Amino acid sequence: MNDFDLHTLLASLPARLGAIVRRWSHDTPHAPALHDGCRHWTYAQLAAAIDATAANLRALDVRAGDRLMVVGENCAAQVALTFAAADLDAWIVHVNGRLSAHEVDQIRDHCGARRVIYTSAPGSSTSPETAAHGLRHAAIVADSPFGAWMVGALHTGRVPEPVHAASEYQVAALVYTTGTTSATGAPKGVMLSHRNLLFVAAVSSRLRGLVPSDRAYGVLPITHVYGLTSVMLGTLYAGACLYLCPRFTPAALLAALREHALTIVQGVPAMYAKLLERLGSVDDSLPNHLRFAYAGGSPLAPSLKARVERVLGVPLHNGYGLTETSPTVSQTRLDQPRTDTSVGHAIPGVAVRVVDAHGVPVAPGVDGQLWVRGPNVMLGYYRDAELTAASMRDGGWLDTGDVARSDADGALFIVGRTKExxxxxxxxxxxxxxxxxxxxxxxxxxxxxxxxxxxxxxxxxxxxxxxxxxxxxxxxxxxxxxxxxxxxxxxxxxxxxxxxxxxxxxxxxxxxxxxxxxxxx
Missing domain, CATH: 3.30.300.30 (ANL, C-terminal domain)
Structure with missing residues (x-):
């Protein structure tokens, strides 16, 4: 399944996230990098904004090893803060502004954030919930390269984490899994390194055949690992343009297809189901410029897949991943679209095993526990060594907690979650x-x-x-x-x-x- 030279790709991966934007700001400075609904940002403009944001963070006394929590919904500020924090060796902790006060506070307290930045200010229509969290925490409105945002107080008692001697293994992002807590009741924060994120961004970009002329829809939340790695980082890794959208609505997607001539759409099955509902009885292919559509994040029913393919006029690819694997484990291939429920083959560089209760591989067609190993596997759960040890197996294998089976060709089918x-x-x-x-x-x-x-x-x-x-x-x-x-x-x-x-x-x-x-x- 290696449709490119994996060893060459691995050798070419930079040590830090920031190299993605710097490469294209040097090679194609005037090419569009982002569109946030208000303005276009070229790669040169985005690089300058990242540098200004990094200087802003230094002035706010954000240090290497600190956790920088960012509350918001998809916007250019989130993108720049991700790269700026990485330049400082700080850990970015993205939190969706639509979470409840209890959920936001739990994550803030668990990660030990030195600073919290809220990407919306009072009066903003983009994410009023984000501004409400900032007001609740007595954050101060401040200027940024992206307009007004809010900055929380400096938590001087927070201790920075050690900085890894090898930059690629330094934690770049601390991602909290959706709606889950550890056995102790604390939120589950997954530590992902620069190498974890860059590996998936690079492989995802290659498997989608992304090129600089592509225009990708960025509606999946950057606060989630799928939107952060596969969509945001994967698009920018290829030098393509990311069209950010803070929230999904069928009307907004239809408008983006029409007005921005999108070539790439990635979403979750519920998003496509809502699109079909919005279209009503329309079954003909929508006029569009798409060459790739993808669904992930939850199971894709064959009936929904078939209906979406009729409307979009392109195959709807499927895949599987989880926060702990940055997230991609497998996906269907551009040249091998499927009509069944398979989530495709493991991506190049990632190994999978389907095993019994004793860790012994089972035969194709037999259900078993799914284990994963590769450069995408997390560093561990933050402040929870016991949970980390419980999820890892000898030889660097991660027990996903999912039940799967493979066919004779090695394609994976997800049967369900053990916990469910x-x-x-x-x-x-x-x-x-x-x-x-x-x-x-x-x-x-x-x-x-x-x-x-x-x-x-x-x-x-x-x-x-x-x-x-x-x-x-x-x-x-x-x-x-x-x-x-x-x-x-x-x-x-x-x-x-x-x-x-x-x-x-x-x-x-x-x-x-x-x-x-x-x-x-």
Missing amino acids: LIIRAGFNVYPLEVETVLNAHPGVTQSAVVGRPGGHGDEDVVAYIELDARHPVALEDLHAWLAQHLAPYKRPAEIIVMAALPAAATGKILKGRLRTCTGKE
Whole structure:
């Protein structure tokens, strides 16, 4: 599967993130790098803004080894702060402004941020929630190369982390996983090095065939590893232009396709489902300049994939990853689009194993635990050596906690998460299988399946769904649909309709909030 020289690529990786922008500011200074909805930034302008931001951070007494927390939604300031912090050997900690006060405060306290910067100021329409967090923390409005932002107080008691002697292994980003905490109840912060991020950015860029003339849609949150590495860093690594958008709406995507002639779109399945809902009965291909579309972050139902491909007129590629692998583990290839649920082959340079409970590899077609090894694997969980040790195996393998199987050709299929396993009548039920069947029904936009305690230590299967108004369907018809495709023990005891499933800014459904829901909302 090596469609380029991996050894040459690895040898060419710079030691620090900042080399990405500096390369293109030297080679193609006037080429467009960013568009933030208000103005274009050339590579030369972006490089100058990064330098000015780094000077600003020094003046704010941000030091090597400090954690710099940035609260916001996709904007040019986030991009510059990422590179500026890396230049200082500080750790960037991106936090989505739409998180609750409790969630923001938990992350701030856990990471031990020396400074917090809020990319929106009072009166901004881009992210009023971000400004509200700044006001709540008594942050001060200040000027920046990107207009007004807010700067929090200096936390003088924060101790800097040691700086690695080899720059490529220095922590560049501390990424907090969506809606999860460690066994102690603290947030899970994943430490990713310059090498982790640059490796995935480079490989992702090559596998997508990115070139400087490409125009990529940047709606996936930079606060999430997918938007940070694959989208933002991957696009800039290729010298292409990133069109930033703070929040997804179908109307905004349609406008961007029309007005900016996008060539690359990356999203999550929920994003594409909402696009189809917005288009209504339109089934013809939309006029566009796309050459690549990709879905990741959550399972992609074949029925949704087929409908999106009809509308966009290009294959919808699929992949798999997690925060702990920076994030990409596998993806389908440009020259080998698939029609099934496979997440493709492991990307070049990454090894995968599907193993049994004893760590012994299983045969193709057999379900097992998925282990991953490669330059993409995290340095560990911040301030949680016990959790780090529990996730790692001998030989540098990361136990993903996911159940997978491979086919004879080595392509991966994700079966479900171990932690989401439902025990029903003594049988194992993986929610993903039930969700795939539900999502294949034209009346369902998206679904989420969880287990709920039943009698005698058993669990009930409960499904939460969003309905598609274009295709009205009764619940009894959905039960009948499930009966055609699933064994009795896998069928939900209850289907609950919701106006909108609770989701993170990335579109990932927050299943933890569903287990207490009992009726239509």
